[in-house]
Amino acid sequence: MIALAIAQQTVREALRRRVMWIFLICGLFLISLGPVFGFLSPRDSQTVLRSLGLAAILLAGLFITIVTCIYLIPVEIERRTIYTVLSKPVQRYQFVLGKFLGGFATVFVNIALMGIVFLFMIWIQEHKVPTEMFQGVIMTFFQMMLLAALTIFFSTFATPVVNFFLSFGIFLVGNLSTVTESLTTNRNGVVRIVGNVVHYLLPNFGNFNIQNSIIHPTTEIANQNVYVAQNVIYAVVYSAVLLILAILIFDRREV
Amino acid sequence: MAAAISIQGLTKKYVGLQRDEVVAVNNLNLDVQEGEIFGFLGRNGAGKTTTIKMLLGLVFPTAGDATLLGKPMGDSSVKQELAYLPEETYFYDSMSGWDILDFYGRLFKIPEPERSRRVKICLEKVRLQPEAWKRNIRGYSKGMRQRVGIAQALINDPKLLFLDEPTSGLDPIAHSELREIVASLKDEGKTVFLSSHQLADVELICSRVAIIHRGKLLTTGTIKDLTAGGRIEIVAEGTQLVNGTLAKLQAIIPDTHEEANHIVRLITEDNNRISAAIDAIRAASGNIISIVPIKKSLEDVFVETVRKEEGL
Ligand SMILES: Nc1ncnc2c1ncn2[C@@H]1O[C@H](COP(=O)(O)OP(=O)(O)OP(=O)(O)O)[C@@H](O)[C@H]1O
C-alpha cells in the first residue's frame, strides 16, 4: 500500500520530465519511419520495418529507463523531500520498492506505447501480428526492467553521473554476451577469470535481444516460448536480487 | 508527567571531505516532558538539525540512545505518532497543496473519506487560502509553502512534533499566525520540540528551553528560571542628586547615570548595595520614583550563555 502510494507519486513526477518525452517522441518517430524505409527497399521491407522498430524501442527504452531511474532516489535526497517521507511510517525498503515500481511503471507505459504503435505498423503491413514480434517487445520490456533495477541499485550509493556511466557501461558489456562468453575459455588465466566474472556476474542483457532470430528466421532458437520464459524469469530474479542489495545499502545510508 | 523525548548521551560525528571529524552533537542528555513546547536553541551549526535527524532515524548516532514516547528511537511504530517539519520545506512541485497532504495521508494509511476530511482540517488550520488548495505548489509563496509544511505535519494528528525553524522568513502577519498555530498545539495536548532562532517567539510560546553550542548542552530550564534573577533598576529624582551626590552614588552602584529633569537611574545586580543607595538618595533629599527588577530577555540569556562558553 505504502510502496504503491510512493510508486504512484513517482510516476507522476517522472511523467513530468521533458527529457523522457523527447526520447519517447524520438522512438515513435523512428518506428514510424519503418514503412518509409521499407518503401525504399521493397524487397526487404518486412525486415526493415521489424528491425528498425525493435531497435527504436530498445534505444528509446534504454534512454528513458536510464534518465528516469537514475534520478528517482537522488532527487528525493537533494530536494530533501525524503525527510518528510521517511519521517512518516515508511520503512526504507518500502521507499526503495516504491521508487522501483514507479520507475518500472513509467518504463512500462513508454514501452507499451511504442510497442502498440510498432505492432500496429506491422499489422498494417503484414495484416497480422506475428507472435515473435510481440515477444520481441516483451523481451525489450523485461530487459529494461532489469536495467531499471540495476540503475536504482547504483543510485543508492553513486551520483547520477557515475550511475549513468556504470549503468550504460554494464548494459553495453552485458549485451556483448557472445564476446564475454568467449573470454571464459581464454587460455590466459587472468583473462579467463575476469571473463567468467563478467560473463556470469553481470546481467546478461544480450540474451534479451531476440531481434536477430526474429529478423533472420534462419537462426531459429529451438523453442522460442521457452527461451522467452527463461529470460523473463532471469530478469525477475536478477532484478529482485538487485533490489534486495539496494535496500540493504539504502538502509544504512544517511539522508 | 512522562517524558515524550528522553535523550541519553547522543553523539554524532561526521567525517568531512578532508577526513576531518566534525562533532555535530556531543554527548547530549535531554528530557522533554509530554505536553510541553520545548525550545531547542543554538547558533548556526550548533547541532540542532542533526539532533532532530538522529531522533527521526534519518542519520544514525555515533553513540548514545533516545526514547520517543517511551519507545526506543528508530522503532517504526512510534512514527505513527510523530511529525516533522524540516528546516526548509521542500515538496514535489508537480503537486498542489491538497495533493501533497493527500499523499502524506496515504503514507499513514488513512482511508478515504477520512483522509480528505483530515486534509481539509489541516489546510484550514494553517489558514491556507482555499483558492490555492488545488493549485500547483510551484506558484506558492514562501509563506504558503510553510503553511503546507505545518499542515503536512498535522495530517496524522501527531502526539509529538519536531519543528525545525517553522517561522523563519515569513512576513509579520504570517509569522504571528503560524506562531499562534504552534502555540495552540499545546492546548491540544501535543508535545512540540521546536528548534528556532526567533527567541522572542520561543519566549512567548515555550515553557522550557535548552541551549546547545558546538553540539554540547550548555543549559536547560524553564524560561521563567532562566530569565529571572537579573538586575534591579532604581529611578530617583532630586536637584541635589545630580549636583553633589552623583559621584557618591556611583561609588555605591557604578552603573549610575544622570538623565534629564534631575533624574538618576541606577542599575545593579547586587542586592546588597540597594539599601546603601537608597540611604544615599534619601540623605540628599531625593525622591525614589521606582525600584523594579529588570527581567532578562531570553536573548540576553542566550547571548550571555553562549558568549561565556566561547570565552568572549
Ligand atoms: N552531512 C553532514 N556532513 C558533515 N557535516 C555535517 C553534516 N550535516 C551537518 N554537519 C555539520 O554538523 C554541524 C551541526 O549542523 P546542524 O545542521 O545540526 O546545525 P544547526 O544547529 O541545525 O544549524 P542551523 O541553525 O544553521 O540550522 C555543523 O558544523 C555542520 O557543518
Ligand SMILES: [Mg+2]
Ligand atoms: Mg538546522
